[in-house]
Amino acid sequence: MIRSFNPPVRTLMGPGPSDVSPRVLAAMSRPTIGHLDPQFIQMMDEIKQMLKYAFQTENELTMPVSAPGSAGMEACFVNLVEPGDKVIVCQNGVFGGRMKENVERFGGVAVMVEDAWGTPVDVAKVKAALEQHGDIKAVAFVHAETSTGVRSDAQAICALARDYGCLSIVDAVTSLGGIELKVDEWGIDAIYSGTQKCLSAPPGISPVSFGERAIEVIQARKTLVPSWFLDKKLVMGYWGGGAKRAYHHTAPVNTLYALHESLVMLQDEGLENAWARHDRHHQALKAGLEAMGLGLLVDEACRLPQLNSVLIPDGVDDAALRSQLLNDYSLEIGAGLGALAGKTWRIGLMGAACTQRNVMLCLTALENSLVSQGIAINTGVAGAAATAAYR
């Protein structure tokens, strides 16, 4: 007979999910009500309003997709790409590759602009591709690459797309709430994110936003959207602004309670303050890591504060070290992905996990575990360096 599951209490400093605040967990366990209950509809409106704030947009079509970030990505591509459409896909990590798969599965042609993992999207290459192909429909890229910890220049790429009459499709899964992101000011046409990164709500929901130009493209489609679940024209009947909501699917009621609470917390903190907090703790973590003698993969100019790719020193048993952190400290950090597997750790400082307590815990745990593997690092200095960075 299987018994109730009681998870361990972790500190989640991987690439997400991040630590979820007890406030958000408590919200999630409030009594389930119907997805057409008048009070639920009102809460949906509040979520929309707070997502607009988080995305810095007035887009009416701003809402949470009832599935994880991968489905939010799919919601953007399945609605905007028709067979034969050419889409520039910028790839500088795992998630650009997933965008390519999306374009191709919906019958589009992906024009790849590739940059090395750990470097940002090269805006000049995007411009060259736009020049070379006269018939590009959209430019898709990842704002904050979770696989490497790189920030690309979303403002510049979106401006370029607009100059060439193309839509922009932006992956903001890891950027929303963690670094500057301004959908309207930057002219982003379609964007998707996740809840389990810098918003620190549990995973399972993907906030998306579509601007006027994207909606025009959806309205002008010649073919049916090859998805019923993600068809924006249908979903809008339920999430739209009117008093009368048409049933589309059963919303994930309790997960939305959690998202609502995490957005209230973001509103109370203030978006700019949240961005500043991510930067402040990143600076301290960085100071500690460097004092210890560890390097970071990504150049400072385009480094994400919320996702730190740390170069693994020679001689470390990567898997054993991460197991040690998990078993001895109940601390989760992320492994490297793809070509970076075994070469980097990914240390997240996202949302509720982005605290001084966690920075210090991580530095201590890492130092002790490295020493126990006999790795030569500078000991006894990381804590002081991090503390100094906070002054």
Add this chain to the structure above:
Amino acid sequence: MIRSFNPPVRTLMGPGPSDVSPRVLAAMSRPTIGHLDPQFIQMMDEIKQMLKYAFQTENELTMPVSAPGSAGMEACFVNLVEPGDKVIVCQNGVFGGRMKENVERFGGVAVMVEDAWGTPVDVAKVKAALEQHGDIKAVAFVHAETSTGVRSDAQAICALARDYGCLSIVDAVTSLGGIELKVDEWGIDAIYSGTQKCLSAPPGISPVSFGERAIEVIQARKTLVPSWFLDKKLVMGYWGGGAKRAYHHTAPVNTLYALHESLVMLQDEGLENAWARHDRHHQALKAGLEAMGLGLLVDEACRLPQLNSVLIPDGVDDAALRSQLLNDYSLEIGAGLGALAGKTWRIGLMGAACTQRNVMLCLTALENSLVSQGIAINTGVAGAAATAAYR
């Protein structure tokens, strides 16, 4: 400034979501851990094992899709239907229509077998359609129509499909855990369900199961599945049996805690006992409604215990009455859908909501509200009739 959302405490006797047990809500609010955490992987295995029990199957590809029932439906059709494929779709309510949309959006041809709303799928018509078309790939139907409260003969339809060399695709959103359902014994090839009906977990997850014949069809596809998120070949890398799990998407960790707990409760009660409980409370509700003078839409032979379509007496203001139940009793019942809007109510007795307390509350609330609208019904007799049915 938006404040925390505190939902009212409802009694959920609509078409779902149903009441969620405090045990399940408490499980949902346990600390979030990583989707690749060894302890999470172990919990995933337990969920698979308990879903196999609930579905009565040994199918290895039995797992929860990380999105609501509509996405579970889409997972079945998008993986099994290729452009040009002919699929018989049996329609006797809302959800058969949604299946048709699915077939067509993936390039298939839907051969419709239509029956009146409130009646079951006519097996003879399915046989005639199979005879008429020699090239049918699959037969799709809804086991328990949530829009009407009708049970169709899943065993007979699946046997027929097999006789003609076709796959069967079964919508078990409302049947799983509420009425007899035997995937292996009945030869069901692909099936999807929801968590928010008779399992009484919060909405947001869709349990699915694929048999050997369905997997062979997926393996033999000539075209790419037009969905990355729902591609079973990819998802299996994460939910598959091996010790090494490939990251596909971030699982909805806390919602899976809730599903796990609801499945532990089902295991502890016993599947047959859960079926019997749904029938017992349905008999009592029926006795009370009939004593009051209210009729049921669906013939007794194919009536679902967990979804009771009640004929609205002449002269009732439907919307006002449902609002009255919600406002005065915090009791949710469902409206009729489509052609049945304004003609029926849908009273659910699902999962944790299927109790004697709820049967009695519903009868009392309905009687008093009808009387307050000046509707002529038999008063003061429903409670005794229901109580007698329990003896």
